[in-house]
Amino acid sequence: MAKLTLKQQRFADEYIISGNATEAAIKAGYSKKTARSIGQENLTKPDIEKYIDEQMQQLESEKIASKEEVLSYLTSVMRGEQTEQTLRGTGEGAQSIIDIDVGAKDRIKAAELLGKRHRLWTDKVEAEVQGTVVFVNESEIPD
The missing domain is CATH 1.10.10.1400 (Terminase, small subunit, N-terminal DNA-binding domain, HTH motif)
Known part of the structure; x- marks a missing residue:
């Protein structure tokens, strides 16, 4: 160039x-x-x-986050390495912002998403079929 x-x-x-x-x-x-x-x-x-x-x-x-970045973030949430901000009352109607650990529900959701990504909880069976598969209508099968 x-x-x-x-x-x-x-x-x-x-x-x-x-x-x-x-x-x-x-x-x-x-x-x-x-x-x-x-x-x-x-x-x-x-x-x-x-x-x-x-x-x-x-x-x-x-x-745009890369797939590695997303997986890394979900892993850190699941392991409790992330915090989130929330408000805490300091008296007389005043509030301050504090950091707290990510809640159990968020950690479980991160684990679930990672599990789906790694196919840990799939009910589907992946099968490789070699050869010809023939489908027959049951009404056409003689008794």
Whole structure:
């Protein structure tokens, strides 16, 4: 990939924030007079388009938990390693926020979800059948 100029990179970064090419061009330092056409032109340049796509993918991957992260969190809840905040009365109607251990119901739910993930409690039987399976209608079977 060709290196973007500083102005092109600022344009791309501003476009990611606002989604508006004209506004991004102005903030990147392009003339207000030509900002609209420059903004649209920049969006068609392969290097800028690729940079924007890569940055958007990175932002999305940072926002969405991976399956390992979810399993790790559920495990820490199940083991009682997580806390949650709650309000505690301090007298005369005042309250303060305190950390408490995660409740048993939440720990059981985390264990249940982990168990489902690892197929610990499944009633289904997985069978691999080799050969041809023929289904016969019972009314067609002679006595």
